[in-house]
Amino acid sequence: MKPSRIVITGVGLTAPNGNSLAEFRQNLLNGQAGIERIEIRYMGPQLAGVCHFDALKYQKKKEVRVGTRAGSISIYCAREALADSGVNFEALPKDRVGIYIGCTEHGNVETENEIYNISKFNYDTKYWSHYHNPRTVANNPAGEASLNLGVTGPAYTIGAACAAGNMGLIHATQMLRLGEVDFAICGGVSESIHTFGIFAGFKSQNALATHEDPHKASRPFDKARNGIVIAEGGALYTLERLEDAQARGARIYGEIAGYHVNSDASDYVLPNPTRQAECVNAALKRSGLKASDIHIVNTHATATPMGDIQECEAIRAVFGEGCPETYINNTKSYIGHAMGAAGALELAGNLPSFDDLTVHPTINVDDLDPQCALPGLVLNQPKKVAKVDTILNNSFGMLGINSTLIVKRFVP
Amino acid sequence: MTKDECKKVVLDIIADIAPDEDLSNVKPDVRLRDQLQLDSMDFLDIVMELRKRHGIEVPEADYMQLASLDSSAEYLTPKFQALAAKK
Numbered sequence: 001m002k003p004s005r006i007v008i009t010g011v012g013l014t015a016p017n018g019n020s021l022a023e024f025r026q027n028l029l030n031g032q033a034g035i036e037r038i039e040i041r042y043m044g045p046q047l048a049g050v051c052h053f054d055a056l057k058y059q060k061k062k063e064v065r066v067g068t069r070a071g072s073i074s075i076y077c078a079r080e081a082l083a084d085s086g087v088n089f090e091a092l093p094k095d096r097v098g099i100y101i102g103c104t105e106h107g108n109v110e111t112e113n114e115i116y117n118i119s120k121f122n123y124d125t126k127y128w129s130h131y132h133n134p135r136t137v138a139n140n141p142a143g144e145a146s147l148n149l150g151v152t153g154p155a156y157t158i159g160a161a162c163a164a165g166n167m168g169l170i171h172a173t174q175m176l177r178l179g180e181v182d183f184a185i186c187g188g189v190s191e192s193i194h195t196f197g198i199f200a201g202f203k204s205q206n207a208l209a210t211h212e213d214p215h216k217a218s219r220p221f222d223k224a225r226n227g228i229v230i231a232e233g234g235a236l237y238t239l240e241r242l243e244d245a246q247a248r249g250a251r252i253y254g255e256i257a258g259y260h261v262n263s264d265a266s267d268y269v270l271p272n273p274t275r276q277a278e279c280v281n282a283a284l285k286r287s288g289l290k291a292s293d294i295h296i297v298n299t300h301a302t303a304t305p306m307g308d309i310q311e312c313e314a315i316r317a318v319f320g321e322g323c324p325e326t327y328i329n330n331t332k333s334y335i336g337h338a339m340g341a342a343g344a345l346e347l348a349g350n351l352p353s354f355d356d357l358t359v360h361p362t363i364n365v366d367d368l369d370p371q372c373a374l375p376g377l378v379l380n381q382p383k384k385v386a387k388v389d390t391i392l393n394n395s396f397g398m399l400g401i402n403s404t405l406i407v408k409r410f411v412p
Numbered sequence: 413m414t415k416d417e418c419k420k421v422v423l424d425i426i427a428d429i430a431p432d433e434d435l436s437n438v439k440p441d442v443r444l445r446d447q448l449q450l451d452s453m454d455f456l457d458i459v460m461e462l463r464k465r466h467g468i469e470v471p472e473a474d475y476m477q478l479a480s481l482d483s484s485a486e487y488l489t490p491k492f493q494a495l496a497a498k499k
Contacts, residue, residue: 060432061431061432062429062430062431062432062449065429065431066453121464126463127460127463127464129460130453130456130457130460131453
């Protein structure tokens with residue numbers, strides 16, 4: 001039996017340079033980055049991608065106080081996606097709605113805050129918050145969204161390091177096809193800029209970007225790139241089976257063409273281009289597409305010296321020189337690395353290409369690293385192209401998890 | 413500390429832990445839970461904030477003493493006074 005066709009019918013997001021798809025897309029086309037310097041506990045000023053959405057648009061003050069930043073991001077994105085989808089959410093059976101949210105990590109922020117809090121009381125644990133456990137359980141971001149929306153179907157997170165954003169969509173696709181739910185809210189979120197540990201960890205790894213100009217700091221593929229700019233953010237989508245979306249006359253952003261997830265099984269942090277290429281090839285095969293059928297490849301590249309080269313090696317292995325209609329870009333150059341939200345946000349930033357036939361560029365490339373000089377790389381200026389029917393989105397993460405998601409133009 | 417001052421201490425804490433609530437007309441003799449959106453976690457917040465801000469301990473067996481503003485003042489005022497006497 002052929003699997004159900006799954007389509008994207010709504011997008012809600014918050015990024016360091018935009019709180020809606022329209023604003024985000026416009027800034028990607030305008031070359032407008034969204035990086036700033038913020039104070040990080042114990043470390044002083046650090047570069048970060050900070051979101052400036054209005055949490056109180058969908059939450060009470062008390063919910064914001066009791067919950068987590070990841071929870072607020074999830075709720076904002078979920079509500080925005082639902083509004084964008086035009087679905088009559090009140091009428092949907094809430095036990096048939098699933099919430100699947102990818103996360104790189106969860107609980108670091110809240111744990112660090114509590115340790116800091118009790119440090120003011122001579123580390124006496126009787127000052128430790130009774131909210132610690134509900135804040136730090138791994139399902140928190142999805143759980144807070146389920147509380148806010150009254151969703152009684154499955155709501156959980158998917159831990160997949162920085163491959164997680166894609167994983168939210170992939171998992172939702174699988175659950176819709178299995179008939180586990182009839183309507184899915186899915187994607188990825190990150191609150192990682194609020195934990196000093198992520199910054200300190202990347203710094204100890206010599207993988208934290210520095211630059212005098214914050215907007216120039218995240219520069220994948222540039223010869224002078226010197227690491228990651230950490231960002232927060234989120235992008236959640238509404239996914240439906242095609243027949244359900246058509247029955248309610250939904251606008252369709254695109255159709256899930258295929259995906260794949262695999263593991264390197266080779267190193268804690270160093271990517272493995274062979275496995276990455278296998279992941280991309282397997283996603284192509286599942287989609288019934290050839291490499292030359294892909295019009296946009298959105299790279300994962302985080303601007304670490306080695307990681308970018310490894311991914312370029314994988315892309316070269318798959319796309320080579322024989323894909324004249326394939327264009328390659330990167331979104332982290334604008335917003336930094338939004339961790340668990342990265343894959344979901346980066347896909348969102350490219351979806352409008354189906355309509356405007358424009359590929360947003362990779363910015364901040366002043367001196368292209370020859371080892372990253374892929375054919376079709378769109379540098380610094382948007383590129384008008386003849387055709388955008390397919391977008392391939394790569395997201396890779398630590399411990400060697402790789403995810404590739406392919407979305408195609410919807411053709412009835 | 414007077415009982416009225418003690419009620420203000422409790423109300424100030426509630427203002428922080430339940431920021432959406434209108435506290436202008438809280439009736440001192442009516443259970444807080446009957447007039448405000450407060451759950452058991454919020455009461456733990458009141459206990460925690462009394463500990464953090466004022467060094468007042470409320471054992472679990474005495475939680476019911478915090479049911480209303482009047483009962484809170486009745487229970488907490490001697491504690492505040494004892495604390496002040498120590499200083």
